[in-house]
Amino acid sequence: MAGETNHPVGKSVPRVDALEKVTGAAQYVDDMAFGPGLLYGKLVHSPIAHGLIRAIDMSAALALPGVKAVVTGQDAPRRLGLYLKDRFIFAHDRVRYVGESVAGVVATSEEIAERAAALVHVEYEPLEPVFDPYLAAQSGAPLVHPDLGSYEVVNFIFPEPGTNISEHFRLRKGDTEAAWPRCATVVESTYTLPQIQHAPIETHIAVARWDPSDEITLWAASQSPFAQRDLLAQSLGVPHGKIRVISPYVGGGFGGKAGISIEANVALMAGAVKGRPVKVRMTREEEFIATNVRQSLVAKIKIGCDADGQLLAMEVTYYFGGGAYNDYGVNIARAAGYSCTGPYDVPNVKGDSLCVYTNHPIGSAMRGFGMPEIHWGIEQVMDLLAERIGMDPAEFRRRNCVRTDDTILTGMTMPRIDLVACIDKVTRAIGWGSQPAPSAPNKRRGKGIAIMWKAPAMPPNPGSSAIVRFNEDATLNVYVGGQEIGQGAFTVVAQMAAEALGIPYEWVRVSANPVDTKYSPYEWQTVASRLTWSMGNAVKAAAEDARAKILDIVARYWDEDPTDLDIKEGVVVSYRSEREQPLQKMVVYGLPNENFEGWQGGPIVGSGKFMPTYVTGLDPDTGQGTRAVVHYTVGAQAVDLEVDTETGAIEILTIASAYDVGKAINPDLVMTQIEGGAVHGMSSAFEGLRFDQSGRPINGSFVDYKIATAKDAPRAIHGDIVETPLEDGPWGARGVGEHVMVQTAPAIANALYAATGRRFTDLPLSSEKVYLAMHPEGPELSCELPDKDPPGA
Amino acid sequence: MLHEISLTVNGDHHAIVVRSHHTLLQVLREQLGITSPKRGCENGECGACTVLLDGLPVNSCLVLAPEADGAIIETTEGLSAGGELHPLQEAFIQHNAVQCGFCTPGMLMSSKALLDRNPHPTEDEIREALVGNLCRCTGYVRIIEAIQDVAGRGEEG
Numbered sequence: 001m002a003g004e005t006n007h008p009v010g011k012s013v014p015r016v017d018a019l020e021k022v023t024g025a026a027q028y029v030d031d032m033a034f035g036p037g038l039l040y041g042k043l044v045h046s047p048i049a050h051g052l053i054r055a056i057d058m059s060a061a062l063a064l065p066g067v068k069a070v071v072t073g074q075d076a077p078r079r080l081g082l083y084l085k086d087r088f089i090f091a092h093d094r095v096r097y098v099g100e101s102v103a104g105v106v107a108t109s110e111e112i113a114e115r116a117a118a119l120v121h122v123e124y125e126p127l128e129p130v131f132d133p134y135l136a137a138q139s140g141a142p143l144v145h146p147d148l149g150s151y152e153v154v155n156f157i158f159p160e161p162g163t164n165i166s167e168h169f170r171l172r173k174g175d176t177e178a179a180w181p182r183c184a185t186v187v188e189s190t191y192t193l194p195q196i197q198h199a200p201i202e203t204h205i206a207v208a209r210w211d212p213s214d215e216i217t218l219w220a221a222s223q224s225p226f227a228q229r230d231l232l233a234q235s236l237g238v239p240h241g242k243i244r245v246i247s248p249y250v251g252g253g254f255g256g257k258a259g260i261s262i263e264a265n266v267a268l269m270a271g272a273v274k275g276r277p278v279k280v281r282m283t284r285e286e287e288f289i290a291t292n293v294r295q296s297l298v299a300k301i302k303i304g305c306d307a308d309g310q311l312l313a314m315e316v317t318y319y320f321g322g323g324a325y326n327d328y329g330v331n332i333a334r335a336a337g338y339s340c341t342g343p344y345d346v347p348n349v350k351g352d353s354l355c356v357y358t359n360h361p362i363g364s365a366m367r368g369f370g371m372p373e374i375h376w377g378i379e380q381v382m383d384l385l386a387e388r389i390g391m392d393p394a395e396f397r398r399r400n401c402v403r404t405d406d407t408i409l410t411g412m413t414m415p416r417i418d419l420v421a422c423i424d425k426v427t428r429a430i431g432w433g434s435q436p437a438p439s440a441p442n443k444r445r446g447k448g449i450a451i452m453w454k455a456p457a458m459p460p461n462p463g464s465s466a467i468v469r470f471n472e473d474a475t476l477n478v479y480v481g482g483q484e485i486g487q488g489a490f491t492v493v494a495q496m497a498a499e500a501l502g503i504p505y506e507w508v509r510v511s512a513n514p515v516d517t518k519y520s521p522y523e524w525q526t527v528a529s530r531l532t533w534s535m536g537n538a539v540k541a542a543a544e545d546a547r548a549k550i551l552d553i554v555a556r557y558w559d560e561d562p563t564d565l566d567i568k569e570g571v572v573v574s575y576r577s578e579r580e581q582p583l584q585k586m587v588v589y590g591l592p593n594e595n596f597e598g599w600q601g602g603p604i605v606g607s608g609k610f611m612p613t614y615v616t617g618l619d620p621d622t623g624q625g626t627r628a629v630v631h632y633t634v635g636a637q638a639v640d641l642e643v644d645t646e647t648g649a650i651e652i653l654t655i656a657s658a659y660d661v662g663k664a665i666n667p668d669l670v671m672t673q674i675e676g677g678a679v680h681g682m683s684s685a686f687e688g689l690r691f692d693q694s695g696r697p698i699n700g701s702f703v704d705y706k707i708a709t710a711k712d713a714p715r716a717i718h719g720d721i722v723e724t725p726l727e728d729g730p731w732g733a734r735g736v737g738e739h740v741m742v743q744t745a746p747a748i749a750n751a752l753y754a755a756t757g758r759r760f761t762d763l764p765l766s767s768e769k770v771y772l773a774m775h776p777e778g779p780e781l782s783c784e785l786p787d788k789d790p791p792g793a
Numbered sequence: 794m795l796h797e798i799s800l801t802v803n804g805d806h807h808a809i810v811v812r813s814h815h816t817l818l819q820v821l822r823e824q825l826g827i828t829s830p831k832r833g834c835e836n837g838e839c840g841a842c843t844v845l846l847d848g849l850p851v852n853s854c855l856v857l858a859p860e861a862d863g864a865i866i867e868t869t870e871g872l873s874a875g876g877e878l879h880p881l882q883e884a885f886i887q888h889n890a891v892q893c894g895f896c897t898p899g900m901l902m903s904s905k906a907l908l909d910r911n912p913h914p915t916e917d918e919i920r921e922a923l924v925g926n927l928c929r930c931t932g933y934v935r936i937i938e939a940i941q942d943v944a945g946r947g948e949e950g
Contacts, residue, residue: 018885023873203833675931702834713932
């Protein structure tokens with residue numbers, strides 16, 4: 001045996017799921033076989049943005065041969081929601097956005113279901129819609145939820161009945177009014193961004209079977225099998241144990257498959273045809289308009305600093321466009337509220353973060369959870385201030401950024417991080433301060449920087465659990481309930497289990513696909529970049545539990561003290577006697593007593609859990625409290641880009657990123673998050689759902705809603721990993737999955753300013769917007785639409 | 794309307810009855826149980842359903858089933874049919890070019906088509922060849938590197 005113990009943690013081992021995925025063997029929900037009894041469902045969507053449902057006539061649909069059932073919200077209205085129960089599974093009395101599910105049709109084929117869905121006739125009485133979150137928050141705006149005051153809500157969310165405000169988070173620290181006169185300069189600006197789509201390549205899909213015994217099985221592409229079981233149980237009034245959610249590989253989540261979307265609808269549809277599975281797969285167009293999206297935002301920011309560049313005061317009001325239902329969005333506004341300054345130490349803060357109902361699609365979780373939205377403005381005002389006082393933007397950030405042990409805006413003490421190191425890394429990588437010449441006379445080049453922070457935004461006590469089980473040959477199966485959505489969760493689980501037990505990484509198999517609530521250990525949700533940290537802690541605890549059991553058996557066998565023993569490379573060794581005992585066989589059969597007088601031990605099973613126990617409530621009037629969140633991950637990005645002055649086209653040449661991940665369990669997987677996130681962040685700066693005046697989406701396809709392609713990805717994506725161990729992270733690790741795209745858009749905006757001298761406050765960016773900003777007089781060669789006949793006609 | 798067609802998929806010959814309005818993607822997934830080509834948009838926009846038809850990459854969601862009569866189809870399942878991974882599959886694993894994996898089969902088939910017709914592509918040619926295959930996870934970086942790696946290996950050999 002090799003003399004040195006192999007340490008899997010910190011090594012870039014290959015992904016455990018890669019072989020399945022490159023051979024086509026990996027199964028997603030749509031690949032699962034349900035036999036010839038499978039029925040197909042189609043949702044009927046509201047064509048109007050706001051209105052009362054007067055009548056639903058399903059006779060024509062039911063008369064179509066092959067149609068088995070039509071389900072509506074008329075008979076058994078059931079409310080659904082994670083934080084604020086504001087939504088019916090199927091619209092009951094009114095519709096609140098174009099695309100809302102009004103009915104579900106079940107038929108023997110997808111084609112028949114689609115035809116029947118078109119035959120469901122719904123009579124609406126249109127109501128005045130409201131689309132802009134700022135206008136919707138003003139008094140007198142049409143009310144999207146007149147019954148808001150009667151909704152069930154968790155105790156840390158504060159809706160304002162009689163308005164469209166579903167959550168109002170207040171942050172008060174120091175005295176901003178007293179601080180403004182002391183500022184050498186103050187800037188004030190408004191920043192906006194539209195709703196955007198997660199656009200995973202796999203659309204939402206669910207299959208449900210409701211047995212005559214009222215046992216419900218749901219197969220779903222899901223980041224949240226356990227949360228979905230919980231929400232279904234509550235909403236349908238069925239015991240948790242009778243609901244089983246099974247989720248195989250997920251073809252991209254990004255938050256869109258967190259919480260609950262179409263799954264409850266499919267369950268109700270299956271309830272109408274008991275005993276037969278029903279499959280609903282969203283088309284790409286449905287995915288764009290009828291599943292959750294990222295919220296829009298109107299951000300009003302006022303900020304000031306002294307002549308030395310020290311931040312003195314900041315006032316922000318965030319109006320999140322939560323769309324028609326805010327059951328998840330309220331917590332995004334809350335997260336944006338308690339992190340409202342961005343990663344800065346500001347002594348006087350007045351923050352108001354509102355989630356506002358509008359008649360647009362449902363705003364919900366998306367990679368970054370409110371942080372990309374608020375950093376869009378924050379990271380631009382920092383540049384404005386730096387310029388006003390004549391300080392380098394990177395230096396301005398070094399001076400003001402949050403540091404370990406700072407008392408941050410909520411009164412919490414900042415756990416260990418090193419944001420300055422991240423700034424140093426990206427400025428070095430991008431060649432900050434140097435001004436390379438543009439590649440052509442018609443081009444301008446510029447560099448920009450932006451920094452970020454983000455905490456996992458969760459209820460105070462989301463739990464993780466894990467089980468490890470040995471086989472006869474000392475290979476280990478690890479059971480977890482977290483989901484592999486592409487981030488590499490299963491791989492780091494295997495590394496952590498191997499490290500904690502002292503066995504080779506190759507001996508570990510992760511038995512977590514599919515996640516099955518009937519057999520998998522509980523995991524709250526695969527969201528918030530929390531798995532490496534939270535599930536990792538549970539896996540480590542389970543492995544340590546198994547390790548302790550093994551050492552106990554061997555210590556008794558050798559008549560030694562367990563503290564003198566260790567497991568290395570799958571062999572128990574004694575530092576005292578230098579004896580060795582391989583794990584093979586003994587981890588199942590145990591060990592014989594002396595002279596073979598009986599046996600001891602037996603199959604080794606370890607279990608572990610983790611749940612943060614220290615998060616406190618916050619004062620509803622000031623947002624102050626001992627510990628608002630578990631921790632923050634911080635990072636920096638710098639962008640080098642070139643703008644074509646003749647077309648306005650932006651070419652991103654380089655994105656350099658650095659994040660403090662505490663400990664990179666698998667450095668190369670961290671790098672793949674950094675790279676993928678940089679491109680996702682870049683793409684998001686050019687994305688936006690567009691609607692016509694009546695609220696109908698007009699770009700629900702990849703032709704009209706473009707996401708970055710292989711040609712758009714920057715030539716150079718640089719990544720650096722900073723490792724400042726987190727106090728309660730496994731081996732010091734904290735999450736990084738979302739952070740990697742949070743500040744890309746403002747870094748691009750700051751680079752655009754450096755290149756063109758123009759500020760862009762409203763996303764999405766486009767060549768047209770850049771061109772028009774650089775040519776305020778309008779295009780030199782205007783391309784006018786012909787009044788009548790085209791030339792030559 | 795029903796059509797009797799015959800086609801070869803990953804070396805296996807099939808004589809089957811298909812409906813006129815069904816696509817090659819539907820036939821592969823629903824009639825032949827070949828599920829590596831994915832349904833991502835069914836509009837020819839995302840490339841997740843890419844297969845090789847007589848050696849050329851096509852969006853199988855845009856090929857009507859009767860058009861595939863007599864065709865030789867290759868999918869990701871066929872890349873390692875002999876039990877050994879194709880060099881592209883190995884490179885995708887080695888370079889961590891896979892995240893959620895949903896676009897991966899389509900990416901592999903577009904990559905294979907590229908290397909079959911141009912064993913030593915430039916980076917621009919690789920990016921051009923992948924432009925019809927959308928990926929939301931990886932940022933394409935590792936996929937491009939993996940293809941470059943395989944193209945480079947060819948040079949050495």
